[in-house]
Amino acid sequence: MITTINALVDMGLLVVLSVSALMLVRCNSPLNTIILNALYSFTICSLFVIMDAVDVAFTEAAVGAGISTVLFLCVIHPDDESGRLFVWPGPLATVVALATGLLLVFGTFDMPLYGDPQVPVHTHLVTRFLEDSGTEIGIPNVVTSVLASYRGYDTLGEVVVVFTAGTSVLILLAAGHARQDSGDGLISNSILRVVMPRIIPLVILFALYVQFHGDYGPGGGFQAGVILGAGLITLALLTDSRIMQGVISERWIIRGMAGGVLVYGLVGVASMLGGGKYLDYSVLAQSSTDGQHLGILLIEIGVGITVAFTMLSLFVSFNRSGQTGD
Amino acid sequence: MISSALKHLPVLQVVVPLLVAALCVLAGSRFLARTALILTALVMLSISLMLAGQVYPDGVISYALGGWPPPWGIEYRIDMLTVFVLITINLVNLAAAVFALGRNDDNLGRGAHAAFYAAWLLCMAGLNGMVVTNDAFNVFVFLEISSLATYVLIGCGRDPRALLASYRYLVMGAVGATFILLSIGLLYMHTGTLNLTDLAQRIDARGANRTVIMALAFLIIGLGIKCAMMPLHDWLPNAYSFAPNSVTVLLSGTATKVALYVLLRFVHDLFGVDHALSVPVDIVLVACAISGMLVAPLIALRESNLKRMFAWSSVAQISYIILAIGLGTGAGVAAALVHLFNHSIIKVAVFMAVGILIARTGTARIRHLGSVAHTHRFACYTLLFGGLGLIGLPGTPGFVSKWVLVSAVVERGWWWLAIPVLAGSLASAAYVWRIVEILWAKPADIPLQQTRSPLAFVEWFPLVVVMGLVLWFGLHASLVTGWAGLAAAALTGNGS
Numbered sequence: 001m002i003t004t005i006n007a008l009v010d011m012g013l014l015v016v017l018s019v020s021a022l023m024l025v026r027c028n029s030p031l032n033t034i035i036l037n038a039l040y041s042f043t044i045c046s047l048f049v050i051m052d053a054v055d056v057a058f059t060e061a062a063v064g065a066g067i068s069t070v071l072f073l074c075v076i077h078p079d080d081e082s083g084r085l086f087v088w089p090g091p092l093a094t095v096v097a098l099a100t101g102l103l104l105v106f107g108t109f110d111m112p113l114y115g116d117p118q119v120p121v122h123t124h125l126v127t128r129f130l131e132d133s134g135t136e137i138g139i140p141n142v143v144t145s146v147l148a149s150y151r152g153y154d155t156l157g158e159v160v161v162v163f164t165a166g167t168s169v170l171i172l173l174a175a176g177h178a179r180q181d182s183g184d185g186l187i188s189n190s191i192l193r194v195v196m197p198r199i200i201p202l203v204i205l206f207a208l209y210v211q212f213h214g215d216y217g218p219g220g221g222f223q224a225g226v227i228l229g230a231g232l233i234t235l236a237l238l239t240d241s242r243i244m245q246g247v248i249s250e251r252w253i254i255r256g257m258a259g260g261v262l263v264y265g266l267v268g269v270a271s272m273l274g275g276g277k278y279l280d281y282s283v284l285a286q287s288s289t290d291g292q293h294l295g296i297l298l299i300e301i302g303v304g305i306t307v308a309f310t311m312l313s314l315f316v317s318f319n320r321s322g323q324t325g326d
Numbered sequence: 327m328i329s330s331a332l333k334h335l336p337v338l339q340v341v342v343p344l345l346v347a348a349l350c351v352l353a354g355s356r357f358l359a360r361t362a363l364i365l366t367a368l369v370m371l372s373i374s375l376m377l378a379g380q381v382y383p384d385g386v387i388s389y390a391l392g393g394w395p396p397p398w399g400i401e402y403r404i405d406m407l408t409v410f411v412l413i414t415i416n417l418v419n420l421a422a423a424v425f426a427l428g429r430n431d432d433n434l435g436r437g438a439h440a441a442f443y444a445a446w447l448l449c450m451a452g453l454n455g456m457v458v459t460n461d462a463f464n465v466f467v468f469l470e471i472s473s474l475a476t477y478v479l480i481g482c483g484r485d486p487r488a489l490l491a492s493y494r495y496l497v498m499g500a501v502g503a504t505f506i507l508l509s510i511g512l513l514y515m516h517t518g519t520l521n522l523t524d525l526a527q528r529i530d531a532r533g534a535n536r537t538v539i540m541a542l543a544f545l546i547i548g549l550g551i552k553c554a555m556m557p558l559h560d561w562l563p564n565a566y567s568f569a570p571n572s573v574t575v576l577l578s579g580t581a582t583k584v585a586l587y588v589l590l591r592f593v594h595d596l597f598g599v600d601h602a603l604s605v606p607v608d609i610v611l612v613a614c615a616i617s618g619m620l621v622a623p624l625i626a627l628r629e630s631n632l633k634r635m636f637a638w639s640s641v642a643q644i645s646y647i648i649l650a651i652g653l654g655t656g657a658g659v660a661a662a663l664v665h666l667f668n669h670s671i672i673k674v675a676v677f678m679a680v681g682i683l684i685a686r687t688g689t690a691r692i693r694h695l696g697s698v699a700h701t702h703r704f705a706c707y708t709l710l711f712g713g714l715g716l717i718g719l720p721g722t723p724g725f726v727s728k729w730v731l732v733s734a735v736v737e738r739g740w741w742w743l744a745i746p747v748l749a750g751s752l753a754s755a756a757y758v759w760r761i762v763e764i765l766w767a768k769p770a771d772i773p774l775q776q777t778r779s780p781l782a783f784v785e786w787f788p789l790v791v792v793m794g795l796v797l798w799f800g801l802h803a804s805l806v807t808g809w810a811g812l813a814a815a816a817l818t819g820n821g822s
Binding site: 103107108111119120126128149151152153157161163165167168173174251254258259262266269272276278279281282 | 478
């Protein structure tokens with residue numbers, strides 16, 4: 001009975017997913033595209049929850065449905081409805097796309113069944129992660145163990161991807177001029193003026209909770225960084241970023257981006273100096289699990305710093321160049 | 327201390343540029359960033375050479391990141407093939423980095439210089455990471471780093487069309503990366519592992535099915551885009567011609583070459599070319615290569631922009647490497663590596679000369695460059711000799727490449743493939759002759775506003791060094807061919 005209901009919910013979500021993808025392709029208005037994009041992210045996020053991949057779902061909700069929607073909204077003009085975004089693809093493109101689709105269908109015939117416990121994914125490497133990470137690393141959340149320690153170097157790479165993206169935007173938008181002051185932001189809206197100052201501290205507090213709770217449940221630096229970034233962006237939107245400029249200058253936002261990467265990278269250097277391999281946290285403290293705890297704590301902080309400051313930097317850069325575009 | 331650092335060389339190869347890039351952004355100073363770029367490039371080349379010194383006597387080095395043994399953790403694995411590619415790209419990087427200190431033809435806003443050099447270092451960190459890793463997902467992560475950095479480096483070109491070229495490459499590159507990621511996901515689904523050695527064994531043991539065939543197809547499409555294999559090459563000519571000169575030099579010798587290396591590694595190690603799961607991988611690669619060898623030089627012949635003409639020539643030359651990979655034999659792999667190195671140094675010299683010419687004459691249109699050889703002798707003679715290398719005349723490294731390639735083709739029993747190889751060389755001769763005629767003999771069609779500023783040290787010095795290498799390796803081929811042979815043995819002995 002439960003499996004039937006699960007299957008029905010799965011089917012329903014997959015239908016929503018396909019329909020929103022098709023609508024996204026056909027969409028002609030930038031604003032609707034962004035909304036549909038958020039819908040798509042949110043649907044796939046729900047699917048992740050059903051698959052018990054709450055960590056992934058959390059990230060998708062924060063990044064895919066959350067902050068990228070905000071950043072997209074920053075760069076489009078709400079009344080920019082001119083022109084048709086959608087054009088029918090040419091015959092060759094149609095054939096290629098259909099052939100790729102057919103190849104995908106062809107490939108699915110030999111895929112393992114969904115949820116089958118005997119497939120290699122569940123029997124090869126994962127057994128060690130599930131059975132031994134408790135003693136080898138000593139934290140309950142296996143996802144964090146894999147992400148931050150067993151495959152911690154990949155995660156360093158992911159943080160560098162975020163950092164590279166932030167740096168790229170800086171380079172490309174550096175030609176923009178100083179921001180013109182454009183009024184009072186959203187503070188003139190009385191509802192926002194009353195509600196938001198009460199919510200933003202809670203958002204920042206929640207970010208800290210997510211940051212440090214990653215060892216025990218879904219969470220960690222990526223999600224916390226995005227939530228913190230979103231809180232600060234909301235503050236900036238509310239006050240036309242002048243308060244933000246009083247709190248932190250653009251120069252320091254950029255330094256923060258690089259600082260997080262350095263924190264992560266230097267933890268690796270510290271473990272080399274301690275006699276281990278790069279990012280081997282075991283050598284950072286007396287007992288190896290203490291070392292793992294310390295290492296994971298530090299690198300997650302590095303991740304959080306880089307992600308939060310990159311989000312903020314993207315917002316500030318886009319916002320500034322959007323102003324001068326008028 | 328020193329000896330313990332030597333144990334960490336594989337990871338230092340990647341982490342040094344990565345952390346220096348972060349430091350550049352942190353410091354935000356143009357002067358510091360330039361100094362850091364040159365020093366880091368020197369350190370990276372030294373690390374590659376030291377790794378070669380370790381691998382040559384001792385064999386394969388395996389470095390377990392995080393102290394987790396493979397296949398549970400991520401493994402860096404250095405063999406003769408790895409160091410061959412490492413030395414090639416880090417040599418190119420050093421030359422290009424010095425060249426970048428000169429007139430760069432870029433469009434950087436105030437305060438963006440430090441970030442530009444950081445992006446350069448991130449690009450190289452990504453490329454080095456793709457070469458040294460033995461982990462499928464780690465390849466993808468570092469591919470993302472290098473790709474993102476490459477897009478922005480290209481977008482810094484002075485011509486506004488650089489942004490459009492960069493954006494087109496971004497879209498194509500993102501499609502390619504998606505295919506590669508899908509492929510890695512499918513392989514993981516089939517085997518439950520990401521370590522390449524483990525993957526190869528488990529694919530062999532479990533046999534192939536339709537999921538694996540799809541993974542192979544997606545992999546070839548994705549990497550084909552990244553290395554500009556003929557029908558998927560669309561991004562390359564504009565990206566190369568609108569990028570800043572130093573970036574063109576860097577990319578022509580590194581980015582596509584690393585994609586080719588990954589193609590070689592994945593296809594050979596995981597699947598084996600000739601019997602690849604009853605899928606005719608060899609036919610596909612050879613067909614794409616032939617089309618590139620024949621079509622690209624013809625387009626180059628009609629091209630009006632000097633830089634884009636040599637970009638088309640890159641598409642043609644990459645096809646020779648793909649042909650050699652498609653042969654699927656040890657000799658084929660060796661031929662691919664020989665040309666990978668030779669083409670890198672020739673193209674680096676050519677693009678530096680082109681950059682110097684463009685900076686002095688203010689134009690890249692071939693028609694406007696009539697008779698400039700009389701005023702810009704050094705750059706034009708470099709172009710001439712590089713062009714001869716692209717044709718493959720005896721005495722140039724290009725001849726060595728063609729010789730090894732034709733031998734490998736004959737050994738494989740596909741002697742008729744020598745015909746398109748030679749036809750491609752003839753077509754290259756045509757476009758090289760065309761520019762020689764214009765640069766030396768044709769009168770200029772408009773009076774150029776030439777700047778007669780003398781060559782700066784950072785412009786002529788790297789060019790002289792690279793030209794020296796081109797001349798030397800044209801006459802002393804045995805070092806490259808011998809090493810490529812060892813590297814090919816490392817590859818074919820590893821997987822299937």
